[in-house]
Amino acid sequence: MGYRETYEAWRADPEGFWMEAARGLDWDRFPTRALTGEAPVHRWFADGTLNTCHECVDRHVAAGKGDRPAIVHDSPVTGTKRTLTYGELRDATARLAGALRRHGVLSGDRVVIYMPMIPEAVVAMLACARIGAVHSVVFGGFAANELAVRLDDCAPKAVIAASCGIEPGRVVEYGPLLQDALELAAHAPEFCVVLQRTEAESRLQPGRDVDWHDFQDGAEPAGCVSVPGDHPAYILYTSGTTGRPKGVVRTAGGHLVALRWTMQNVYGVRPGDVFWTASDVGWVVGHSYIVYGPLANGNTTVLYEGKPVGTPDAAAFWRVIEEHRVGVLFTAPTAFRAIKRADPGGALVDRHDLSSLRALFLAGERADPDTVDWAKAKLGVPVIDHWWQTETGWAIAANPLGLGLEDVPTGSPGRAMPGYEVAVLDEGGAPVPAGALGSIAVRLPLPPGTLAGLWNGGERFEKTYLSAFPGFYATGDAGTTDEDGNLFVMARTDDVINVAGHRLSTGAMEEVLAGHPDVAECAVIGVADELKGQLPLGLLCLNDGAARPPEDVAAECVARIRAEIGPVAAFRTAVVVDRLPKTRSGKILRGTMAAIADGREWRMPATIDDPAILDEIAVALHGRRRPRTGDRRPEGAS
Numbered sequence: 069m070g071y072r073e074t075y076e077a078w079r080a081d082p083e084g085f086w087m088e089a090a091r092g093l094d095w096d097r098f099p100t101r102a103l104t105g106e107a108p109v110h111r112w113f114a115d116g117t118l119n120t121c122h123e124c125v126d127r128h129v130a131a132g133k134g135d136r137p138a139i140v141h142d143s144p145v146t147g148t149k150r151t152l153t154y155g156e157l158r159d160a161t162a163r164l165a166g167a168l169r170r171h172g173v174l175s176g177d178r179v180v181i182y183m184p185m186i187p188e189a190v191v192a193m194l195a196c197a198r199i200g201a202v203h204s205v206v207f208g209g210f211a212a213n214e215l216a217v218r219l220d221d222c223a224p225k226a227v228i229a230a231s232c233g234i235e236p237g238r239v240v241e242y243g244p245l246l247q248d249a250l251e252l253a254a255h256a257p258e259f260c261v262v263l264q265r266t267e268a269e270s271r272l273q274p275g276r277d278v279d280w281h282d283f284q285d286g287a288e289p290a291g292c293v294s295v296p297g298d299h300p301a302y303i304l305y306t307s308g309t310t311g312r313p314k315g316v317v318r319t320a321g322g323h324l325v326a327l328r329w330t331m332q333n334v335y336g337v338r339p340g341d342v343f344w345t346a347s348d349v350g351w352v353v354g355h356s357y358i359v360y361g362p363l364a365n366g367n368t369t370v371l372y373e374g375k376p377v378g379t380p381d382a383a384a385f386w387r388v389i390e391e392h393r394v395g396v397l398f399t400a401p402t403a404f405r406a407i408k409r410a411d412p413g414g415a416l417v418d419r420h421d422l423s424s425l426r427a428l429f430l431a432g433e434r435a436d437p438d439t440v441d442w443a444k445a446k447l448g449v450p451v452i453d454h455w456w457q458t459e460t461g462w463a464i465a466a467n468p469l470g471l472g473l474e475d476v477p478t479g480s481p482g483r484a485m486p487g488y489e490v491a492v493l494d495e496g497g498a499p500v501p502a503g504a505l506g507s508i509a510v511r512l513p514l515p516p517g518t519l520a521g522l523w524n525g526g527e528r529f530e531k532t533y534l535s536a537f538p539g540f541y542a543t544g545d546a547g548t549t550d551e552d553g554n555l556f557v558m559a560r561t562d563d564v565i566n567v568a569g570h571r572l573s574t575g576a577m578e579e580v581l582a583g584h585p586d587v588a589e590c591a592v593i594g595v596a597d598e599l600k601g602q603l604p605l606g607l608l609c610l611n612d613g614a615a616r617p618p619e620d621v622a623a624e625c626v627a628r629i630r631a632e633i634g635p636v637a638a639f640r641t642a643v644v645v646d647r648l649p650k651t652r653s654g655k656i657l658r659g660t661m662a663a664i665a666d667g668r669e670w671r672m673p674a675t676i677d678d679p680a681i682l683d684e685i686a687v688a689l690h691g692r693r694r695p696r697t698g699d700r701r702p703e704g705a706s
């Protein structure tokens with residue numbers, strides 16, 4: 069069946085469609101119903117029982133595939149490579165799971181995992197799943213404060229950490245970051261398991277920390293604990309509009325049913341194929357397509373601890389594809405922009421045998437046509453943009469390779485996938501005609517594998533996602549569709565910006581800047597960047613009488629964001645201005661400032677309080693006043 073027939077089959081019988089997909093898993097008890105629960109909160113496969121680790125690992129071993137490579141760790145930053153077969157992965161997860169259980173970690177307990185791109189991170193995730201514990205992986209590029217916020221929200225019984233991550237040119241010591249986070253957090257986990265890496269060992273705190281190997285010494289391997297289909301599999305935090313991130317909860321049954329379906333139908337990979345997602349286990353892409361999707365489908369997954377350029381050069385991706393015979397590569401457009409900038413003519417591509425590669429998938433941020441066209445020309449395989457979110461866990465819109473590619477124009481991430489009825493709505497919630505801009509929403513119920521709620525979310529879940537358009541999930545993105553149903557995603561409708569495929573909240577950055585003693589008021593905007601898509605830029609108004617040089621305050625503000633949110637925010641520019649432009653009701657005009665910063669055309673907002681301030685902003689950003697559309701008086705002014 070092609071895309072259209074498959075989508076129509078889902079529309080005709082959504083529950084039957086997903087029940088059929090559920091047959092691809094082993095289940096301890098097959099569910100009798102796909103969807104239950106009261107609108108707007110639905111539950112998938114709630115009366116089935118299964119175990120995530122069994123579905124991803126043990127069942128492949130039981131089927132005689134124990135010698136098949138499950139994980140290929142390729143780490144140019146350490147100069148090492150290592151392969152774990154499914155059999156070895158089963159033994160490693162059973163051992164760690166047994167040790168966790170011996171130390172009192174039970175089904176439903178939370179475990180925070182703070183590890184870089186090493187096989188032990190995957191082992192830790194699967195070991196939690198094996199005993200029904202709920203993991204929450206925290207990305208290594210966050211600062212201690214971000215880790216602390218997550219510790220307080222999910223209140224883990226244990227933390228599993230590595231002693232360090234390795235970034236090009238520097239070792240990121242996790243020990244001090246973890247120590248600071250534990251001091252900042254109100255919640256104290258019972259113990260921390262620390263994997264010591266030779267590049268930087270952590271000082272273990274007696275009574276709290278235990279070495280990874282000692283922890284597992286003599287532990288009885290644990291079997292797989294059967295859990296209900298709607299048991300939480302993991303919590304993954306994503307930026308909120310305030311400093312408090314949202315803990316997206318994914319449930320076990322729907323998660324694997326949906327991911328396995330996408331591996332075969334969206335990504336077009338069969339068991340045994342080599343699948344490489346060049347991202348990080350700390351992001352949803354890493355959860356879904358480095359770990360759970362490929363393993364549930366019996367693939368070999370590549371765990372790459374390196375960068376697209378600089379480890380050692382812009383041929384790194386081609387080397388990995390050639391060496392490990394990668395069939396499908398999935399990464400963020402930023403990675404390709406970096407490679408293209410370093411090797412515009414693609415000379416390095418030609419030096420490698422990329423004959424195993426069948427397709428490149430892009431997601432995480434807008435895929436600009438230049439980059440897509442460059443990748444198509446250099447790789448000679450389909451380059452497929454697709455669109456999804458931490459909340460959904462898998463593609464809302466795509467061009468499904470496994471079903472046969474549709475004719476999707478460059479610039480569109482494709483069409484709605486089965487499970488998603490996508491609508492573009494006006495402010496009143498009415499659908500807009502094809503071609504018109506509106507808020508992108510998905511009719512409820514959301515499909516299996518999407519967020520089941522927010523951890524400790526209470527009303528926040530409904531308020532954030534379900535209240536804007538009753539009966540729909542609001543994606544927070546604005547866009548359009550064309551007559552053929554191709555979606556075009558244009559901009560966020562909230563304060564989230566996308567920096568190198570990382571979703572960041574400008575509101576959270578403003579909270580940090582406002583904490584500087586000399587800052588009276590501030591705004592953070594996302595400005596266009598050729599490499600990272602967007603970069604944050606801070607505008608600061610200082611307190612009356614602040615005696616310190618403005619450039620010192622600006623530099624301290626840059627350092628503050630790095631220390632409190634982390635290097636991943638890539639916050640490098642803060643500019644001191646006298647005043648911020650506002651509407652007469654006091655709302656800061658961030659959108660207009662972003663347009664000025666980007667050199668885009670802009671209109672004077674009708675409700676602006678003092679138009680002269682925009683000229684001051686333009687001068688502060690560019691050293692001169694910038695032309696605006698019509699270069700005229702405020703709209704609506706007589």
Ligand SMILES: CCC(=O)SCCNC(=O)CCNC(=O)[C@H](O)C(C)(C)COP(=O)(O)OP(=O)(O)OC[C@H]1O[C@@H](n2cnc3c(N)ncnc32)[C@H](O)[C@@H]1OP(=O)(O)O
Nearest residue numbers: 208209235347351353400402403431432456568569635636
């Ligand atoms: C579809 C659903 C989704 O959207 S899920 C999210 C999908 N997003 C992704 O997969 C992310 C894609 N981006 C990337 O993988 C990276 O940005 C790539 C393209 C590889 C570039 O990396 P890099 O050159 O390090 O730039 P960056 O902007 O990521 O980093 C900024 C600063 O943060 C640091 N950083 C990065 N990762 C870590 C880490 N794991 N641990 C510690 N620090 C980290 C970088 O070193 C960099 O630091 P510095 O400012 O240069 O000192």
